[in-house]
Amino acid sequence: MHYSFEIEGQALLATLEGELDLHTSPEFKEEIITIFETHPQIKYLIINVQGMSFIDSSGLGVILGRYRELQTRGGKLFFVQANPQIKRILQLSGFQKISEFANSANEVLERI
Amino acid sequence: MESTNWIKLEFPSDTRNVAFARTALALFAAQLDWTLDELEDIKVAVSEAVSNSIIHGYQLQEGIVHVHASHSNQILKITIEDFGQGIADIEQATETGYSSIPEERMGLGFTFMYEYMDEVQVISEVNVGTKVTMFKRVGHPESHGTN
Numbered sequence: 001m002h003y004s005f006e007i008e009g010q011a012l013l014a015t016l017e018g019e020l021d022l023h024t025s026p027e028f029k030e031e032i033i034t035i036f037e038t039h040p041q042i043k044y045l046i047i048n049v050q051g052m053s054f055i056d057s058s059g060l061g062v063i064l065g066r067y068r069e070l071q072t073r074g075g076k077l078f079f080v081q082a083n084p085q086i087k088r089i090l091q092l093s094g095f096q097k098i099s100e101f102a103n104s105a106n107e108v109l110e111r112i
Numbered sequence: 113m114e115s116t117n118w119i120k121l122e123f124p125s126d127t128r129n130v131a132f133a134r135t136a137l138a139l140f141a142a143q144l145d146w147t148l149d150e151l152e153d154i155k156v157a158v159s160e161a162v163s164n165s166i167i168h169g170y171q172l173q174e175g176i177v178h179v180h181a182s183h184s185n186q187i188l189k190i191t192i193e194d195f196g197q198g199i200a201d202i203e204q205a206t207e208t209g210y211s212s213i214p215e216e217r218m219g220l221g222f223t224f225m226y227e228y229m230d231e232v233q234v235i236s237e238v239n240v241g242t243k244v245t246m247f248k249r250v251g252h253p254e255s256h257g258t259n
C-alpha cells in the first residue's frame with residue numbers, strides 16, 4: 001500500500017495505490033486524521049483510486065470516518081478514476097449516495 | 113469428468129495474513145473458470161471473513177484461523193473458522209450496517225460476503241467460535257459484475 005497527500009487550498013488530494021485492508025488501513029487512517037487535524041481549512045477530500053487494487057470494509061471504514069468529519073465541516077467527498085470493481089463496492093456500501101465520481105482531480109478542483 | 117480438489121490453511125491472527133489468505137484462495141479458485149470480477153468478489157468475501165475472525169473472533173489477540181476450500185462440479189466452497197468469542201445473535205450480526213464497534217466499523221463485512229458469494233452459512237457459539245461457509249458456482253446468474 002502506497003499513498004500520498006497533496007493540499008490544494010481547501011482540498012486534500014489523496015492518491016492510494018495497492019491494497020487497503022485490515023493490515024494497511026490503520027497507518028493510512030492515522031496519517032489522514034493528522035492531516036485533517038492540522039489543516040482545519042480542508043473541506044474537500046478527493047481520493048484518487050486509479051492505482052488501488054483492493055479495498056474491503058476495513059478500508060471503506062476509514063474513508064467513512066473522514067466523510068463524517070467532512071460533513072461537520074460542510075464539505076464533500078470525491079472519488080477519482082474508480083474502476084468498475086471499486087465502483088461496485090462503493091455502491092454496495094452506500095458511498096455513491098454521499099460522494100461524487102470524477103475522471104480527474106483537476107475536474108473536481110474546477111467543480112468546487 | 114471434473115476432478116475435485118481442496119486446500120487447507122492455518123495461520124495465526126496476524127493482520128498480514130488477511131492479504132495472504134485472499135490471494136491464496138484466489139489462486140486456488142482460479143482452477144475454475146471465473147471472470148476477473150468474480151475472482152475479485154471471492155477475494156473480498158475471504159478478506160471480510162478472515163478479518164472478522166481476527167478483529168471480532170480473537171479481538172486482535174492471539175488465535176489460529178482455519179481456512180478450508182474445495183471445488184467440485186464447478187462449485188467453490190470456502191470455510192473460514194475461528195475458535196474465539198463467537199456471535200450471540202447471528203441474525204443481528206449479519207444485518208447490513210450492524211457492527212459491535214460502530215464508532216470504527218460500518219458493519220458491511222457480512223453484506224459483502226452475501227453479495228459476492230451465492231450462499232453463506234454462519235455457525236457460531238459464544239466462547240466457542242465461528243464458522244463461515246461460503247459457496248459460489250461458476251457461471252451463476254447472480255455472480256456477474258456491474259459492467
Ligand SMILES: Nc1ncnc2c1ncn2[C@@H]1O[C@H](COP(=O)(O)OP(=O)(O)OP(=O)(O)O)[C@@H](O)[C@H]1O
Pocket residue numbers: 057058061160164165166168169170194196197198199205206210211212213217218219220221222223242
Ligand atoms: N468471527 C467472528 N467472531 C465474533 N463475532 C463476529 C465474527 N464475525 C462477525 N462478528 C460480529 O458480527 C458483526 C458484524 O460483522 P460485519 O463483518 O458485518 O461488520 P463489522 O466487522 O463490524 O464491520 P466491517 O466489516 O464493515 O468492518 C461484528 O461487528 C461482530 O460483532
Ligand SMILES: [Mg+2]
Pocket residue numbers: 057160163164220221222
Ligand atoms: Mg467485518
